[in-house]
Amino acid sequence: MYDTGKILGGLAIFVVLITAPAWYALATGHRGAPPKLELPAGADGKHCIESSSFMRAEHMQLLDDWRDSAVRGLDRDYLAADGETYRINLSDTRQSGACFRCHSHPAQFCDKCHAYLGVEPYCWDCHQRPGEK
Amino acid sequence: MKALVSLAAVLVLLLAAYVGVHLGDLRWLFGVVVPYFAAAVFLVGIVVKVIGWGRSPVPFRIPTTCGQQKSLPWIKQDKLDNPATGWQAMGRMALEILAFRSLFRNRETVLRDGQLAYRTNKWLWAAALAFHYSMLIIVLRHLRFFFAPIPRFVDVLTNVDGFLQVGVPGIYITSFVFLGAVTFLLARRLGWARMRYLSLPADYFPLFLFLAIGCTGLWMRHIDKVDVSQVKAAVMGLLVLAPHPPAVGWIFYAHLFCVSTLLAYFPFSKLMHLGGVFLSPTRNLANDNRARHHVNPWNRPLPVHTYAEYEDEFRDRMREAGLPLDKE
Numbered sequence: 001m002y003d004t005g006k007i008l009g010g011l012a013i014f015v016v017l018i019t020a021p022a023w024y025a026l027a028t029g030h031r032g033a034p035p036k037l038e039l040p041a042g043a044d045g046k047h048c049i050e051s052s053s054f055m056r057a058e059h060m061q062l063l064d065d066w067r068d069s070a071v072r073g074l075d076r077d078y079l080a081a082d083g084e085t086y087r088i089n090l091s092d093t094r095q096s097g098a099c100f101r102c103h104s105h106p107a108q109f110c111d112k113c114h115a116y117l118g119v120e121p122y123c124w125d126c127h128q129r130p131g132e133k
Numbered sequence: 134m135k136a137l138v139s140l141a142a143v144l145v146l147l148l149a150a151y152v153g154v155h156l157g158d159l160r161w162l163f164g165v166v167v168p169y170f171a172a173a174v175f176l177v178g179i180v181v182k183v184i185g186w187g188r189s190p191v192p193f194r195i196p197t198t199c200g201q202q203k204s205l206p207w208i209k210q211d212k213l214d215n216p217a218t219g220w221q222a223m224g225r226m227a228l229e230i231l232a233f234r235s236l237f238r239n240r241e242t243v244l245r246d247g248q249l250a251y252r253t254n255k256w257l258w259a260a261a262l263a264f265h266y267s268m269l270i271i272v273l274r275h276l277r278f279f280f281a282p283i284p285r286f287v288d289v290l291t292n293v294d295g296f297l298q299v300g301v302p303g304i305y306i307t308s309f310v311f312l313g314a315v316t317f318l319l320a321r322r323l324g325w326a327r328m329r330y331l332s333l334p335a336d337y338f339p340l341f342l343f344l345a346i347g348c349t350g351l352w353m354r355h356i357d358k359v360d361v362s363q364v365k366a367a368v369m370g371l372l373v374l375a376p377h378p379p380a381v382g383w384i385f386y387a388h389l390f391c392v393s394t395l396l397a398y399f400p401f402s403k404l405m406h407l408g409g410v411f412l413s414p415t416r417n418l419a420n421d422n423r424a425r426h427h428v429n430p431w432n433r434p435l436p437v438h439t440y441a442e443y444e445d446e447f448r449d450r451m452r453e454a455g456l457p458l459d460k461e
Contacts, residue, residue, distance in 0.1 A: 001190060001191045001427065001428055001429075001430055002187075002188070002189075002190055002191060002430060003187070003191050004187045004188060007183060007186060007187035007412070008184070008187050010183075010408075010411060011179075011180060011183045011184070011187070011408075014179070014183075014408070015176070015180065018176065019176070021276070021279035021280055021372055022372045022373070024280060025280075025281070025369065025372045025373050026373060030281045030282065031281075031369065031373050031375070032281035032365065032366065032368075032369025032370075032372070032373065033366060033369070034362045034363075034365070034366050053360065056360045056362065056363075057358040057359055057360045057361075057381075058358050060301045060302050060358075061301065061358060063301060064300065064301035067301075113362055115282070115283075116281065116362060116365065117277060117361050117362055117365055118277035118283040118287060118288050118291060119302070120288060120291075120292060122298060
């Protein structure tokens with residue numbers, strides 16, 4: 001007695017599941033390139049708080065450090081690596097460190113990248129973003 | 134000694150990634166060639182192996198049962214522990230695969246007051262369950278790198294896993310359950326003389342490899358962060374056959390190299406129990422030996438000589454000898 005049919009059926013299911021991402025990408029044509037982000041222009045457009053490569057990898061860490069520094073250490077000044085000082089804030093776009101002062105359309109910047117990578121920060125449950133109430 | 138060999142092998146893998154990517158610039162090798170090769174070995178290896186299993190005959194049913202067999206109608210059958218039909222056997226298999234029932238039954242023998250005693254030992258079961266399920270969730274979470282757009286259930290799973298909201302980016306519960314379980318499984322082999330005696334490098338190596346994968350993963354999420362969007366772009370590039378290695382630090386390449394090693398090692402190792410568990414002969418066959426005839430597939434087709442034919446052949450001589458006949 002052989003169960004070849006059943007075993008090959010199971011194997012086929014396994015192969016389809018394990019290769020599903022490739023078929024999905026090829027079939028839908030979503031090549032998965034990173035989204036085009038809207039970067040700040042004009043006077044704000046020179047550079048970010050830290051270098052762009054640092055920000056891409058570490059901005060969540062920076063925000064976390066800022067939170068500790070502002071809320072626990074009562075220190076709202078951040079000295080960047082290039083010697084410039086920024087006023088720590090999340091929502092008040094008059095403050096020099098507010099991300100949204102320069103990145104004024106988070107939907108075209110933060111959200112796009114986050115959606116691409118499946119990141120859903122819960123910070124905006126409390127903190128306000130421009131254009132939202 | 135056997136453990137040290139395995140540990141050394143894993144350290145060499147990490148060192149290779151460090152030397153290759155941090156000191157040299159072998160990103161194409163570690164980021165494209167090796168992953169493709171590993172994925173191919175993984176897929177082809179598993180397919181070949183399982184086809185080989187599929188061509189093997191089904192063994193004679195081995196009734197290692199833990200309950201009452203189907204019998205007279207007024208005797209209650211234990212349907213899950215002693216299945217009589219294929220569906221009941223599937224129930225037993227489902228519990229085996231989803232809940233590790235055989236491990237749940239794990240007993241250990243101890244000497245108590247000079248007497249031999251048995252007691253249940255659920256640690257292995259609990260650690261194995263924690264390990265496998267956290268790994269499943271971790272693998273599913275990683276699907277965010279393999280799909281664009283990301284399926285909703287992956288986001289939901291990620292949020293549930295990260296619901297403690299500790300730190301930024303938040304920790305995942307499964308990361309720590311996974312590392313804890315692997316550490317326990319390793320300590321079990323190392324710290325217990327009986328287990329140490331039984332363990333081979335092939336037992337230690339996957340555990341050290343999982344530890345290395347988990348630690349490098351946690352390291353680049355929480356300590357030395359990498360640019361995740363480049364990583365995703367590179368993964369998607371591999372998927373749509375437009376590969377380009379990401380320009381990120383060596384720790385990512387160490388992670389990837391360990392995963393590649395795991396994939397390439399998989400079909401040749403004990404990890405093939407991923408497929409093998411479905412074919413456990415003592416679990417997936419109904420105990421119906423007495424109800425259904427088992428035909429051994431390699432039996433030669435023998436010419437059958439029934440008694441009726443025998444009597445036809447020798448009727449005259451049998452009558453002469455005065456033997457009783459069925460048919461006169």
